[in-house]
Amino acid sequence: MLKTKTSTSGVIINTCGWVKGPGYKVLTHAAQAFEVDVILVLDNERLYNELKRDMPKFVKVVYLPKSGGVVERTVSQRAEGRDARIREYFYGKRTPYYPHSFDVKFTDLKIYKVGAPSLPDSCMPLGMRAEDALTKLVQVWPSPALAHRLLAVSFAAGPEDDVLHSNVAGFVCVTAVDMDRQTLTILSPQPRPLPNTVLLLSELQYMDNH
Template sequence: MASSLSTVTRHKLQKESELRVEVGWESSIRLQVIDGTAEIFGTELPPQFKLTFTAGLKFAIFTWDGATVEIEGSAEAYVADETPMVSYVNVHAILEQRRVRARDAAASTTTTLPSTMNADAALQPQGPRVIVVGPSDSGKSSLTRMLLGWAARQDWKPTFVDLDIGQGSVTIPGTLAATPIEMPIDPVEGIPLEVPLVYFYGHVNPSANTDSYRALVKELARMLEIQFAANAEARAAGMVINTMGWVEGVGFELLLHGIESFNADVILVLGQEKLYSMLRDKFKTKPGVDIVKLHKSGGVVARSSKFRQRMRNVKTREYFYGLSNDLSPHAASVNFTDVQVFRIGGGPQAPRSALPIGAEPTADPTRVVPVTISHDLLHSVLAVSYAAEPDQLLTSNVAGFIYVTEIDIARKRLSYVAPCPGPLPNNLLLAGSLLWVE
């Protein structure tokens, strides 16, 4: 049974069991391993060292050989003896073998690498390209972190690809991103942000503009192919791809688009027999794609839409202020004429005169549309694009984000907050439907 923890509580965990913890919204906890060894999502916890976990977090502390865990503060926690961890680590062992084979094959061949991606790159030794799929609240993000953490503990540097726009594991929600994982993911601070490749979708729901989502998935995959073609180490380590929980209808089509765009060769299906069956039928004639059904953990907690929105606000705030309010964002303002704001999607695809008689023009979901700066942009989160020209905005990655704090129509000034001081790296800004109020 779950127990409400307060002050200091110790839990003795037996071999291959886990302590499942939910931190409330009004509190934080401090946690340490007193004896034995334990890990959170594949990252081993340092012994006798207190870690602080902030409000709203849900996680599990697993031990392979037994451990004693001390929690200081108020949270909900219980010990579970039945977990799918053995099957998860067995998957990791198979992926490890594939990485070793790819590395050894690369070392035994001398290949002149192309300066740009071409057909020859497909013949180069490849490590596993793993995509984790399943409905919402099936444990995809947790399994992804485990596989990345275990690989990093064995000195690989796998690439993490996040296609889950509603969550924002790498940076703010509404983005698609990729980053190399050079060490186990910090259980408190999360994914490192040294060199992420980030694309701005601008919405937390893929149905807002599925064509734009498809285009960004394709572009992210293309850029990673170029990087892999020139980096044998990254190629052998492979990638682990996290996906969204929309797996029905158009969501399934987007899932297939992601699998094919990244040339995924291992599909891990969590928590749904129907999805496993659909994918098996889809790829039964395609050699070299392994589809593996895995049980979801009993510790996976269903999250309400209200909880998800609150976590999105937390992630956005962390971007500007840091996990522990240790960053000092910079307030600034610019003239309306100093920046250009655009959206993706809108405007007719063709003039009415060019359409068949009786046909109505439809919106072009991938068109770059200029936005008139007005009070409608107040509290918007805008992406600062690396695009050189507006027509490159759809497929250009971004430098970072600002949020709009004031629109002064009379003075034609836009005030914003950025995570660091100095001028913006570019004057081309992208808007979506993301809003945030401090």
């Protein structure tokens, strides 16, 4: 049997610039989940020192200065870039996509958000910690507040499944909410029906101007 050896292998994980508070927790969780051994920090001494303090000893944290002339994007530029990526998801870039718009009854969907309001440990049920609230499934009832929100379509069959560890089939956008007819108008990359009925609410909004 022939054996082949690979001298180098691995993956480069490009994270976003959200590195404070919950963003820092997401960053360190990604490092733990992927078992990274090298972290490159670009022009952020505070983040470099925090990672040096919190990462295991086997993780090498390297500080890199940014190139001359590089300007950090503003908040509005980041928002515009995010909206452009969402638009490309539904409508394509060089190759045009043709998404579908259709109505779905409230009763045909189960919508949840991940995370409940955090409480002190002294106020939590016996045996539950404040960290557990971050991954708690909270049911969301359809309302006009869902308009223009992005939802992830989960492969989980229901809340009794392990929703947090289930993959998502893709994303849809709620373009309208009709409380009289009890329906949501959905912008979807594929035609009806949705591949599943469990949807996860995101904090992202997208105004469909097509």
